Amino acid sequence: MKFDIDALIIAEESRDSALANRMEQALGSSIPVTYVADPRAAVRPLPVADPFDAGKRRVVVMQRRAPFLMACPAGSSQFTCCGYLVLVLASNCPMDCSYCFLQEHVANNPSFQLYSNFTDCFAELERLAASAPGRHFRVGTGELADSLAMDSLTGISTDLIEFFRNREYLTLELKTKTDEIDNLLRTDPRGRVIVSWTLSPDAVWKSSEHRTASPSARIAAARRVLDAGYRVGFHFDPMIAYPQAEPDYCRLVDELLDTVPADRISFLSMGALRMTPELRNAARRRFPNDPMLLGEEVLGGDGRLRAFGALRIRLYRMLQGRFARAGVPIPAYLCMENSIAHKRVFGAAPANPATIGERLATG
């Protein structure tokens, strides 16, 4: 996929890094490259009408000072969690989904940051694995950035796969809304890599998921990586309860299962669209005509707007029922929902996060 990039800014300390060199080779002839001693100013919002969008086109290659590995920020004692761990290798995303939480989360530093010292994460991962011998961990890169959107430029997926494929107790999850899989097809993951796609019906894609690959293209890409030895998973998250949602999600599931057999799907996740009021205001300012931002959301106890309980549980159950018709049990979980919701949808209370994480990692 091709994304517009206006500027490439490289911190002096990262100038000789492999990542900076790859970016310069890929982009240097087409856009201005600037070297800065202190990149902090470069990541701040530009004084333009939409600084978040401008930030998406302003790539800053710099070192990350904070740890790369962290617990999933969605985790909370209020919710049943999946034990997901996050590697922060980049911040922001060239795609522009109207509902994206990054509009609030990185509002003060919206430039597209790529961390040149990303291989330092490997030492953190080794320490993690050593801290709990015999336990499996699922670690993903798709929380603060799409895992593959810029992969044709950065090649980071290749470095990651080469590390993970030799680690018995670590499973990498690459989460994406693209069909950017060329680098993956050139590398043997030895069963240690899951590629997961966020899937939405066409109506949501057209209305809200700007610059992303179409749902059909994502499904086709999933089939190709599956055939190349990767595991695949699918995130129906955010699920949006718009008026025609039920038949549209049914059609999407049918299209998926026509292409990817149910018994080859490693896991499914579901999560309703949730927004803080501040995020909804920011999203509405940027996308005032997107009806998907105007569902029947009400404010919940955690301060987020979601479709009212009965409506979203009904949608989860409908989707779960559609997959159940395939006759193959697929591991599934809800994101940012409590254990009662889990029980209503799956008929049983969820396991604890470590157990779910273990199950998803080992498939």
Add this chain to the structure above:
Amino acid sequence: MTDLDSEIRSLAASRRLPDSHLEKWLHLDESSRSALLELARTLKLRTAQIVTALDLLDEISVREGKLIADLLDRPSIHRLTRGAGSAPGRAHAFLEELRAMRFPRLRETIVRLETAIAALRLPHGIKLLLPRELSSDELTIQLTVSDADGLERLLNMLMEKRRELARILAMLGGGDEV
């Protein structure tokens, strides 16, 4: 500036309408600007009511892909604006109608639950309280008693109604009847 815009500005000034909402009003198409002005005058909408109406109409308009003038031309709105009753009463009913248009399935579900609760014919002393805007799946059962006999009577009544109560809880939790 058109006469219509002058009239809107004049009404906004008299109500001290926030600039953000005046701008929102003035950015509407002409038929919508005009329809809302007529309605604000007819129902004598207060400042907060105009703000709420503008926000709800904007959101309904985006949700349904329709002009605000078309939304205000619906029979359910006409009944309120042209019907009998005091202006404040009709203004209140108008905003409730807009909320029902903005949250149609939520309103339907609340009505269905309230109907199911009413059908239980619970005695005085037992109240079933739905969560505000159905934001959770928790049903509050409130007992008001002043002696042990009264408590036993209400608890027995609840036990008799437990199947119906379970059905209401299932509806709250996304059962098939939603």
